[in-house]
Amino acid sequence: MQAEHHAARPANYKWVALSNTTLGMLAASINGSILLISLPAIFRGVGLKPLEPSNVNILLWSIMGYMVATSVLVVTFGRLGDALGRARIYNLGFLIFTICAVALSLIPSGGGALAAWYMIGVRVIQGVGGAMLMANSTAILTDAFPQDQRGLALGINTVAAIGGSFIGLLIGGLLADIDWQLVFWINVPFGVIGTVWAYWKLRDRTTPRRRPVDWAGNLTFGIGLILVLIGITEGIQPYGSSAMAWGSPEVLTLLGVGLALIVAFLIVESRVAFPMFDLKLFRIRPFSLGNLASLSASIGRGGLQFMLIIWLQGIWLPLHGYSFEETPLWAGIFMLPLTVGFLVATPVSGYLSDHHGARPFAVGGMLIGALSFAALMMLPPDFSYPLFAALLFLNGLGSGLFVAPNSTAIMNSVPAAERGQAAGMRATTLNAGQVLSIGIFFSLMILGLTEQLPGAMEAALIAEQVPQAVAHHAASAPAVASLFAAFLGYNPMGELLSPDVLATLPPASVAEITGKTFFPHLMAAPFMHGLVFAFTFSMILNLIAAAASWGAGGKFVHAESEASPVPAE
CATH class of the missing domain: 1.10.287 (Helix Hairpins)
Known part of the structure; x- marks a missing residue:
């Protein structure tokens, strides 16, 4: 086993590494989620109608392009970091990320589908830079900090990595309410400062192994x-x-x-x-079960974000008098308890896990998360906000208790020379979990909507004097169109019914159909039906993560001189 080699570094180097990698992870994770809540403003800005069939693909790839790129490449860039130098690959990633941030800020207004595909293409390239950051930041920190401080360091870094995905929702809502192009400008100062700082200060602390x-x-x-x-x-x-x-x-x-x-x-x-990924690492129990837990938790957490956005933007906020144009901002604000719970728990659990091991915090966090999903399923669509906020805080607290101890256990369990690929695999579970969650949760929700929404929509339109044949045709629109409309905080009835049809209806019926509350009332019961499927699945995933975390064992640090480390119970 190759011994870890530490170059001479100033005593404060570990804090330089922590601050820079935290900035990098914050920028990368904010960028991954900021579009989720600002897409309505972006679509209006470039001049696209969300419900046109040709634009569904644009909508999906706007959300998923960046995440797909990072999911695919993090393991490769983790291995390249091991071979060529983790700081070198990380720094290059910051540079690519920043160049793409500048390119995104130049998207013109009114550019239509061409502007949207330009945005998607640049975000995919930016995902390459994001993968370089994510794959190597954890390994850089593990190199820089002694093992009795890694939990705290990785906890702070993980606040940025996953907390940034929550913060991105709030920032997206705030900036989209002012000017949609600011959504892309926000990463430019982060990128410029972080890139210059990284090339100036970050150096490798282990000897790269060229292969x-x-x-x-x-x-x-x-x-x-x-x-x-x-x-x-x-x-x-x-x-x-x-x-x-x-x-x-x-x-x-x-x-x-x-x-x-x-x-x-x-x-x-x-x-x-000389494999890209050494499968022997999966023989290390804390590594294999830690990654299983990370993947399960990531899928459940990713689905939660989408369901909450749909619930708030498409149903609850319009029912409480908010216009569709302002729902992204307020959805971000009303989801703050989730972020607060996560930010409170993560560094504390990371610090405590350094001294007591990962098991009690990772298991306890996932059990709390499962409990919060069970409670959220029991809420009515038009819930009391204080109770909703308390459950969001509880869910964020559970995620925060889990993430840093889980990350520390994974990174401590592997030899120093393999930390890059280990960090890459961990980042793959986080990012691929996000993409898988979109497919799984949207599918579960569409199944639920398909069962109940067409009948409810047809009956509601007939009650407003829409001819039965027209009402049936409108209700036959794919459930995914209504789901995306709710996700975007958008009333689709003006598009599902032609202007000619609306012109034949009484003014009171037109005002009702195209107003704030008709579509949210229509979506409420079918959405909650689908939500039960989705959150039941999340609850099961959290319980799987808890079981895997228990099986991973107690406190364990890889012995660099031992060929076959055995986890401690």
Whole structure:
């Protein structure tokens, strides 16, 4: 086993590393979520109608393009960090991220579909930079801090990594309410300062181990995961008369070929001399079970964000008198208890796990999370906000208790020379979990809406004197269109019913159908029906994460001189 080599560094180097990597993770994670809540303003700014069938793909890739790029590349860049220098790859990532931030800020108003695809393309490239940051920041910190301070350091860094995804929702709402282009400008100062600072101060503290590039492993993993994630994106879109496309030849081919390539990746990695990812690391119990817990928690957490945005922007806020234009801002504000709970718990649990091990905090956090999901399912659609806020705080608290101890346990369990690829695998579970959550939770929600929404919409339109044939046609629109309308805080009735139809209705009916409350009332019961499916799944995922965290064992730090470390119970 190669011993860890520490270059001479000033005593304060670890704090320099912590502050810079925290800034990098904050910028990368804010960028990943900021569009979720600001898309209505962006679509208006570039001149796109969200419900046009040709724009559904744009909407999905606007959300998922950045996350797909980071999910696919973090393991590769983690291994490159081990081979070429973690600080070197991290610094390059900050530079790419910043260049793309500047390019995004130049999107013109009224550019239509061309501007939207430009945005998607640049965000995919920016995801390459984000993957370099995410894959190496954890390893840089693990190198810089002694093992009895890593929990605190990784806790603070994780506040930025995952807390930033919550903060991005608030910032997106605030900036979109002022000017949609500010959503892209916000990352420019972060990027410029962080890039200059990183190239000036960050240096590698371990000796890179140069190895031949595992091209077969990189290609089978990268292409396989890309195909699977594209298949998930395509699967939640309408297909013919079906609500979703999971049975379409295209989606089945994408998923089948993608999964076959991932199996081929596992075979390749078990046979090559210098693999992209050393599968032997999965023999280390805290590493393998820690990553299983991280993936389960990430899928549950990602789905929560989408469901809360739909619930607030599409239902609760309009029912309480907020205009659709201002719902993104207030949705971000009303979700603050989730962020506060996370920010309170994460550094504390990271610090305590250094002394008491990860198990009590990771297990306890996931049990608290499961309890909060069970309670959220019991709320009515028009809930009392203080109770809703308390449950959000509880959920954020549970996530915060889990994340830093889990990250520390994963990173402490591997040899120093393998920390880059270990950090890459951990980042893959976080990012791929986000993308998987979109496919899973949107599918569960669409199933729930398809069961109840068409009948409810047809009956409500007929009650407002819409002819039955017209009402039936409008109610036959794919459930995904109504789901996206709610996600964007957008009343689709003005598009589902043509101006000619609206002109034949009494003014009172037109005012009711196109007003603030008709669509939210229509969505409320079908949404809660789908929410039960989605949050039940989240609760199960949290319990799986709790069980995996228990199985990972107690406090354990890899012995650099031992060939086969055994986790402590």
